[in-house]
Amino acid sequence: MRTAVRVQGVVQGVGFRPFVYSLATSLGLGGLVGNDIDGVFAEVEGPPEAVSSFLLRLEKEAPPLARIERVTTAALGPTGSAAFAMAPSAAGGERRALVSADSATCADCLRELADPDDRRFGYPFINCTNCGPRFTIVRDVPYDRPLTTMSSFRMCHQCAAEYASPADRRFHAQPVCCPACGPRLRLLDATGAPLAGQQAGADPIAAAATLLRAGQVLAVKGIGGYHLAADAANEDAAAALRQRKHREDKPFAV
Ligand SMILES: [Zn+2]
Ligand SMILES: [Zn+2]
Incomplete structure (x- = not known):
């Protein structure tokens, strides 16, 4: 039998497709799995008991970061293929994926x-x-x-x-x-220019630590956004940060 499966909830960016892939292949099922704007879609094909085992374990063994809100299934005509593939992501339609x-x-x-x-x-x-x-x-x-x-x-x-x-x-x-x-890490001044004294191969973290110890305020850019850094025990550094953030009394989140 071949069954279409749709999974909604927080299922993108949590390793859900790799999880479906290894679950299906470990059960000897053919089919495919992919992301679309609605969540994760999959098709599984094999003996009925393997398909029901797949559906049971799909919810029970989902990756730790996943939050499944709904699983729906529909019967499809078997294609006879035993291969399992990662399908290209599908775009279009109403965006509902979390x-x-x-x-x-x-x-x-x-x-x-x-x-x-x-x-x-x-x-x-x-x-x-x-x-x-x-x-x-x-x-x-x-x-x-x-x-x-x-x-x-x-x-x-x-x-x-x-x-x-x-x-x-x-x-x-x-x-x-x-x-x-x-x-890669780079240490830049307030104008966005590489900081003088930062030789090629110099460790930007060590240089940043020196600046923090000297009472400077740093913005640390990660993949997703900025964190502000200052020596909280240094009154001048804390005052500079408060002034720049226009936050005279309210505590900062640490
Ligand atoms: Zn990790
Ligand atoms: Zn690489």
């Missing part, structure tokens, strides 16, 4: 971040299918790299291989990147 919020760096990524042998050692923009920026990089749905602020960063061959490999934990992670192909 995009996940940004998610803090997961334990696996933190482990890589701290591993001197990992190619993302110390890389501040590390992320994977289960963590990283989502809502703040999305320009439109369906949630796919060309419709995010990461579209201008072309994946290197290693990142592209991870993105394309169903067994990889970055399979279809839209913001996947590394020091070779992703955003």
Whole structure:
């Protein structure tokens, strides 16, 4: 039998397609899965018991960041194909897909971040299918790299291989990147010009720390937006930040 499945809720940017892909292939089902402006659509084909097992586990074992609001199914005519594919995203129609919020760096990524042998050692923009920026990089749905602020960063061959490999934990992670192909840290002055004294190869984080210790106010730009940084124990720095933000008394969120 072949069944069309539609999943609505927070199902984009949470690793839902890779999850459907591995669930279907582990059950020996053929079919496809894709994103559209309404959420995730899939078709699964195989023996009835495998299809019901798929539908049961689809909701029970969904990725941690997913929030399923509704699953609907419809019977289709079997095509006889046993292959399972990631379908291109479909556009058009009324936009109803919900995009996940940004998610803090997961334990696996933190482990890589701290591993001197990992190619993302110390890389501040590390992320994977289960963590990283989502809502703040999305320009439109369906949630796919060309419709995010990461579209201008072309994946290197290693990142592209991870993105394309169903067994990889970055399979279809839209913001996947590394020091070779992703955003890099730069230290700029208030006019946007590279800060004098920042030699090629100099560590912008060490230089930023020196500036903070000297009472400067910094804006730290991540993939998704800015954080303001100042030494809270330095009265002059805190006063400068308050003045620039026109916020004389109200506490800042830390
Ligand atoms: Zn992660
Ligand atoms: Zn890369």
